[in-house]
Amino acid sequence: MTLLVLAGFSVVLTLLGFFVSVPAFKRLTILGLSLGLFALLLTWGRAEAFGPYQVDGVSRAFTLLALLGALWTVGLVRTRRFEFYLLVLYAATGMHLLASTKNLVLMLVALEALSLPLYALATWRRGAGLEAALKYFLLGALAAAFFLYGTALFYGATGSLLAGTPGEGPLYALALALLLVGLGFKVALAPFHFWTPDVYQGSPTPVVLFMATGVKAAAFAALLRVVAPGAGDALALLVALSVLIGNLAALSQKEAKRLLAYSSIAHAGYMALALYTGNAQALGFYLLTYVLATGLAFAVLSEVSPDQVPLERLKGLFHKDPLLGLSLFVAALSLLGLPPLAGFWGKYLVFTEAAKAGQWGLLVLALLTSAVSAYYYLGLALMVFQKGEAEAAPRPLARNVALLVALFLLLLGLFPGTVLPALAAG
Amino acid sequence: MVVLAILLPILFGVLLLLGAPRALGVLGALASFALNLALFLAQRGGESFAVSLPLLPGAGVYWAFALDGLSALFFLTVGLTVLLGALVARVEGRFLGLALLMEGLLLGLFSAQDLVVFYLFFEAALIPALLMLLFYGGEGRVRAIYTFLLFTLVGSLPMLAAILAVKALGGSPTFLLKDLLAHPVRGEAALWVFLGFALAFAIKTPLFPVHAWLPLFHRENHPSGLADAMGTLYKVGVFAFFRYAIPLAPEGFAELQGLLLFLAALSAVYGAWVAFSAKDFKTLLAYAGVSHMGVAALGVFSGTPEGALGGLYLLAASGVYTGGLFLLAGRLYERLHTLEIGRYRGLSHSAPGLAALALFLFLAMVGLPGLAGFPGELMTLLGAYKASPWLAGFAFLSVIASAAYALTAFQKTFWEEEGRQVADLGGEEWPFALLAVLALVLLGVFPGFFLQGLRPLAEAFARILGGGA
Numbered sequence: 001m002t003l004l005v006l007a008g009f010s011v012v013l014t015l016l017g018f019f020v021s022v023p024a025f026k027r028l029t030i031l032g033l034s035l036g037l038f039a040l041l042l043t044w045g046r047a048e049a050f051g052p053y054q055v056d057g058v059s060r061a062f063t064l065l066a067l068l069g070a071l072w073t074v075g076l077v078r079t080r081r082f083e084f085y086l087l088v089l090y091a092a093t094g095m096h097l098l099a100s101t102k103n104l105v106l107m108l109v110a111l112e113a114l115s116l117p118l119y120a121l122a123t124w125r126r127g128a129g130l131e132a133a134l135k136y137f138l139l140g141a142l143a144a145a146f147f148l149y150g151t152a153l154f155y156g157a158t159g160s161l162l163a164g165t166p167g168e169g170p171l172y173a174l175a176l177a178l179l180l181v182g183l184g185f186k187v188a189l190a191p192f193h194f195w196t197p198d199v200y201q202g203s204p205t206p207v208v209l210f211m212a213t214g215v216k217a218a219a220f221a222a223l224l225r226v227v228a229p230g231a232g233d234a235l236a237l238l239v240a241l242s243v244l245i246g247n248l249a250a251l252s253q254k255e256a257k258r259l260l261a262y263s264s265i266a267h268a269g270y271m272a273l274a275l276y277t278g279n280a281q282a283l284g285f286y287l288l289t290y291v292l293a294t295g296l297a298f299a300v301l302s303e304v305s306p307d308q309v310p311l312e313r314l315k316g317l318f319h320k321d322p323l324l325g326l327s328l329f330v331a332a333l334s335l336l337g338l339p340p341l342a343g344f345w346g347k348y349l350v351f352t353e354a355a356k357a358g359q360w361g362l363l364v365l366a367l368l369t370s371a372v373s374a375y376y377y378l379g380l381a382l383m384v385f386q387k388g389e390a391e392a393a394p395r396p397l398a399r400n401v402a403l404l405v406a407l408f409l410l411l412l413g414l415f416p417g418t419v420l421p422a423l424a425a426g
Numbered sequence: 427m428v429v430l431a432i433l434l435p436i437l438f439g440v441l442l443l444l445g446a447p448r449a450l451g452v453l454g455a456l457a458s459f460a461l462n463l464a465l466f467l468a469q470r471g472g473e474s475f476a477v478s479l480p481l482l483p484g485a486g487v488y489w490a491f492a493l494d495g496l497s498a499l500f501f502l503t504v505g506l507t508v509l510l511g512a513l514v515a516r517v518e519g520r521f522l523g524l525a526l527l528m529e530g531l532l533l534g535l536f537s538a539q540d541l542v543v544f545y546l547f548f549e550a551a552l553i554p555a556l557l558m559l560l561f562y563g564g565e566g567r568v569r570a571i572y573t574f575l576l577f578t579l580v581g582s583l584p585m586l587a588a589i590l591a592v593k594a595l596g597g598s599p600t601f602l603l604k605d606l607l608a609h610p611v612r613g614e615a616a617l618w619v620f621l622g623f624a625l626a627f628a629i630k631t632p633l634f635p636v637h638a639w640l641p642l643f644h645r646e647n648h649p650s651g652l653a654d655a656m657g658t659l660y661k662v663g664v665f666a667f668f669r670y671a672i673p674l675a676p677e678g679f680a681e682l683q684g685l686l687l688f689l690a691a692l693s694a695v696y697g698a699w700v701a702f703s704a705k706d707f708k709t710l711l712a713y714a715g716v717s718h719m720g721v722a723a724l725g726v727f728s729g730t731p732e733g734a735l736g737g738l739y740l741l742a743a744s745g746v747y748t749g750g751l752f753l754l755a756g757r758l759y760e761r762l763h764t765l766e767i768g769r770y771r772g773l774s775h776s777a778p779g780l781a782a783l784a785l786f787l788f789l790a791m792v793g794l795p796g797l798a799g800f801p802g803e804l805m806t807l808l809g810a811y812k813a814s815p816w817l818a819g820f821a822f823l824s825v826i827a828s829a830a831y832a833l834t835a836f837q838k839t840f841w842e843e844e845g846r847q848v849a850d851l852g853g854e855e856w857p858f859a860l861l862a863v864l865a866l867v868l869l870g871v872f873p874g875f876f877l878q879g880l881r882p883l884a885e886a887f888a889r890i891l892g893g894g895a
């Protein structure tokens with residue numbers, strides 16, 4: 001049903017786009033995404049299956065996150081061309097599909113369905129954006145190719161296209177490795193992260209918000225199905241690399257979006273740690289807090305400037321607009337994992353799982369790098385309070401949403417137990 | 427009731443942050459103190475008013491709070507110090523709101539019966555302290571914040587690892603303190619777990635090599651002294667060593683006891699030494715704090731019931747007199763716009779009341795028998811003597827030194843000839859002075875009354891370590 005709503009809106013709006021004014025189109029897109037969300041909630045807890053398309057707990061939880069990201073992006077963006085909204089809608093459809101299938105071929109289709117619109121969105125600003133988008137496209141295509149080879153080998157090794165089919169032998173291991181590489185690109189796990197900083201920096205901020213929230217949510221759902229059952233040490237290596245590279249490289253960044261890009265690599269590492277221990281609940285909760293906090297950070301940045309945001313330019317944001325400043329402060333502290341904000345429980349759950357699994361080496365590494373991250377997150381959080389002339393022309397809606405999300409991060413931090421059962425369905 | 431006691435100041439704090447008038451904050455501090463006092467009087471050994479609600483179902487984390495002899499004593503002194511601050515610190519409502527918020531978080535920290543919840547409050551209490559420094563601090567505050575946060579956050583992460591390890595390695599079903607105590611960590615892992623805790627708590631104590639954040643923190647804070655008084659209350663390391671680190675990994679503690687005793691004694695003497703040469707009031711008080719916490723830590727590390735009682739009593743009482751002195755320094759700053767000790771001189775001629783109050787606070791700090799500092803210091807040194815006579819003797823030097831620096835500072839400020847004209851105690855300073863003096867005398871004369879609920883805890887603590895009465 002969710003798929004029908006999203007896909008239906010995509011097709012109808014493609015035709016309508018030529019006749020309807022842009023503001024109306026924006027409203028229609030929001031309506032479509034909201035209806036998709038509504039359909040998702042309506043069928044919560046019920047299994048839906050239609051051939052290889054299967055909606056279960058994992059798919060719902062992760063689609064929910066992806067749709068939230070999409071809605072947020074659409075709400076934030078200021079553009080006069082209807083194609084933007086349409087592309088987001090298409091990508092959202094692809095995300096839902098990716099999260100809702102175990103069939104590897106359908107997964108590949110979904111992966112492309114969500115990636116192609118994003119390639120286009122990344123070029124939204126000509127000039128600087130073009131190079132970023134080209135990089136994104138080339139590496140994305142390469143990732144798709146890896147995924148395709150992986151699928152082929154997977155079929156060869158197990159005789160099945162269903163993710164999670166157990167197998168053995170070198171062929172099976174290679175297949176899993178290739179699939180892991182393909183999806184690793186999408187979630188920016190090191191060492192497949194090279195596109196992330198450039199693309200984040202070069203793309204329009206609302207698009208980055210979408211990449212950092214929606215794409216990650218959908219791709220992690222796929223990773224959970226494909227890789228988690230049998231990845232083993234390869235995944236552990238990626239975890240270690242991601243948290244190290246992401247956090248260390250973020251230390252020296254002078255531009256806010258680049259900084260968040262590197263930190264997102266690190267977060268992908270923490271999420272992969274949850275994946276490694278095979279706990280969908282911890283992963284889901286971490287992703288939820290991450291989506292909210294990162295989304296919040298990018299939303300604030302996009303109100304400061306649609307382009308790049310050198311850290312210097314955030315100085316004085318609090319004095320110019322206290323609500324936005326506080327929101328960024330809360331977002332950074334939540335990403336850092338400081339209680340009582342929600343980000344703490346995300347990290348806590350992941351670390352608990354690691355402790356339960358006896359992964360002391362990874363746990364210590366994760367904690368140490370987490371301590372490193374304190375340095376740059378604090379820099380970001382405190383920047384808004386310093387003296388300076390920040391530019392910001394926030395619209396009331398964006399500001400209210402930011403405040404709402406910041407409050408939600410706090411509430412979720414105080415009552416994490418309330419949402420956990422919903423995520424446990426996977 | 428405990429939850430109410432925690433929520434009451436938080437509620438008032440939030441109201442003040444939203445812009446309620448300052449008077450409401452004073453009312454809130456008063457109400458909170460009254461409630462804490464009532465709770466203290468109603469507390470009769472064991473764990474009273476226990477509450478336990480699931481926080482993370484399945485993961486064994488509970489919103490668990492209870493009042494025992496230890497938390498009741500801290501409830502009382504925290505409430506008192508905040509009330510003193512609310513009475514006398516000339517700050518705007520929001521600032522006071524942050525102080526109340528922090529009070530609530532500290533009460534939560536002291537009464538938590540679940541290790542994760544304790545960690546939660548331990549970290550969350552950073553935020554009001556951080557905001558006070560951020561909004562009301564001096565010029566160099568950004569650097570002070572960085573130092574403060576990096577020290578504390580870096581310290582907290584090994585602690586988080588230790589928390590996870592305590593449950594995983596000990597095999598306890600939940601993070602509730604009583605379950606964890608029933609499943610302590612044994613063997614080689616105990617050392618690592620203890621180290622994880624010890625690093626975090628040593629920073630908060632603060633012990634000698636990791637105290638570096640403290641002077642900067644005090645120097646850059648608002649001159650009213652309110653933030654400093656709250657900072658004094660935040661020295662929860664000794665408490666946390668007593669309640670969590672040592673009982674949960676006694677074997678780890680046993681291996682490090684010698685080193686810790688040495689560091690504590692060193693902190694005591696080093697702090698006193700620096701305080702002696704301090705040029706301004708805040709540095710003096712900050713290092714006096716380092717010195718006192720060193721003595722308190724020595725008591726707990728001694729592993730004897732007397733030492734633990736003395737250390738905890740000193741921790742509780744020092745909140746009142748050191749906090750009071752910080753607040754007093756704030757009033758002096760308001761009158762003379764400087765904190766430099768050398769620039770005061772002869773204030774007792776024009777302000778005898780102020781001088782008497784200051785003398786009272788200083789003498790309580792020095793440990794004059796009959797005032798708040800004495801019982802704690804005495805018991806601590808008795809306990810420490812049992813554990814290590816040499817180190818106890820060494821640490822005793824700090825007590826002598828404290829008399830030297832405190833009385834020198836007092837003399838330079840209030841005596842000597844050429845008197846500067848300042849206003850004497852007036853207005854809201856009278857209730858502050860009376861309340862502070864009353865509390866210091868009561869704490870000094872009736873330590874048994876305040877310690878009765880604590881004694882069984884201290885004996886249980888010593889039993890875990892294999893000694894005890």
